[in-house]
Amino acid sequence: MSGLVSLSAEQGFLSPTGVEIAFLLVGLVTLGGAVLAVTSRQLVHAALWLVVALGGVAVLYLLLTAEFIAWVQVLIYVGSVVVLLLFGLMLTKAPIGPSPDADSGNRWVALAVALATAATLVTVVVDAFRTAWIDLDVPQGSTEIVGRSLFRHWVLPFEALSLLLLAALVGAIVLSRRKKERR
DSSP: OTTEEEOOSSSOTTSOOHHHHHHHHHHHHHHHHHHHHHHOSSHHHHHHHHHHHHHHHHHHHHHTTOHHHHHHIIIIIIIIIHHHHHHHHHHTTOOSSOOGGGOOSOHHHHHHHHHHHHHHHHHHHHHHTTTEEEOTTSOOOOHHHHHHHHHHHSHHHHHHHHHHHHHHHHHHHHHHHHHHHHO
């Protein structure tokens, strides 16, 4: 656990640094984008708010000095997944304006589950790092270490995700073709 040092008197919770303030502000913008992405009644607007949320996560990675993960976030999620989502919306001719199908009527159940999940995650993270201080000035991992771990231990899920995204795109194309043939 290099980079983790115990909390000292000179660097405390009540004296945040500029990086910590920026992390908090970007985190709030990311949270706002995520909330708007799931509450928007227009599918295209929801996809654009998802871009804001995923871009905010990339900035948070940059603030944590994880540049490689930040650029992977931008390339894979912001670049590929959102573009695939928008292509799927446009190929299936989903409604561009407000969509009555976007609301299932389970908003209160979804809100309760989301709040319980958020409370659990915050509790686990705070408990795990209660007595530790992460020094953000020291890089925690190199691109070589992250790449070796990704392609040695996580290559199968990575490839399965790429096949899933390809199947979704092919399915959207098939659905759009069938509608044209029926006309």
